Amino acid sequence: MVETVLLIDDDKATQYINKRIITKHHDFKNVLTFLGGDIALSYLKSINVSFIKKPQLILLDLNMPSMNGWEFIEAYNQLDDEIIEHSKLIILTTSTDPRDISRSKNIKGVSDYIIKPLSNEKLDLILESYFVNS
Template sequence: MNKLKHVLLIDDCKATNYIHKLVIEKYGFAETITEFMNGSEAIDYLSAISRRRDTAPELIFLDLNMPVLNGWEFLEQYALLPVEHQAGAVVVMLTTSLNPDDEARATAIAGVKAFASKPLTLEKIDEILAEFYPGCAR
């Protein structure tokens, strides 16, 4: 099984990030997992990738409702980043929102490839990897 070099978790809940990181580690498809508590921290990080010579994330799990810079605002600023900072990452919105309008809005945004309810599970990872990174799926 191949591994993704870098996965980004963006969620304002430490417990959620912790659980999602455990699930990703259990699945074993990512070499590096980076966590941020809001979209602003993640945008700052992504903006400085080339200066740090880090690997841009290939997969981003994004919460919708966060303080400072929410998921929608993150996506607006993410779209303004240079292409090499986006690196064609697959953005998966993970949320507790049950509002069908949120899903419709998210999937209408070019960068958002999937919309799923929390928590992240091994089954959800199976689906995401099978669709976007088949070489990394079990």
């Protein structure tokens, strides 16, 4: 069971669809949505407050205007280790560019690279790969 998911995507329609897919899946509980990496980063920085749940999964779009996914990852890697170690960060994007895929494999903090659209099958793979023993 994945208790808390952060979904970071600037496209409201895509975000709505992905949130519905995640919440309808029986192994995902809470989905918090953010329209930009900068807003999500502010949330993650506030996690030191005890009542705020640490996300177990972060789904991150790459192509966003105010702070793109790569900039988010760079800032994310500067956060407290307790947050980073608790979360799996997965890029969820439309980019099939081999340079993006290769770059994601060489950046600290990125667990996986998934091409949109999100589906139950892809959520099942995430569960099997990263949460089978949690």
